[in-house]
Amino acid sequence: xxxxxxxxxxVCIAITANAQDQEWKTIETFEGSGISNTxxxxxxxxxxxxxxxxxxxxxxxxxxxxxxxxxxxKPGQETFEGEIVANEVNKENISxxxxxxxxxxxxxxxxxxxxxxEIKVMVSE
Numbered sequence: 001x002x003x004x005x006x007x008x009x010x011v012c013i014a015i016t017a018n019a020q021d022q023e024w025k026t027i028e029t030f031e032g033s034g035i036s037n038t039x040x041x042x043x044x045x046x047x048x049x050x051x052x053x054x055x056x057x058x059x060x061x062x063x064x065x066x067x068x069x070x071x072x073x074k075p076g077q078e079t080f081e082g083e084i085v086a087n088e089v090n091k092e093n094i095s096x097x098x099x100x101x102x103x104x105x106x107x108x109x110x111x112x113x114x115x116x117x118e119i120k121v122m123v124s125e
Contacts, residue, residue, distance in 0.1 A: 027121050054115040055115055069087050
């Protein structure tokens, strides 16, 4: 049983390392602030990622009250059915990436406060 667990762990690490070492091309960029939905987009790849960033609009607060949440949805879905790809609060600068392992037509729903955001949809080259 321990060997099976160890093999599974090694495979997961190898897959993650492979995804992070790939070259990525931006196919969509979205910018905004507050609560909004992006235009729909289509990804034909079974492996892709979303990169996000947001900077607090009031540096005096040092990030307090700065929120960025991003949901990945398919047209026709409600928020509670989607996947959360970003959920960060109370930082001056928020940034990160989330890997997605399904193809299809999607849109992003942002919920943010006290900062402007940028989201990039990227596929491997």
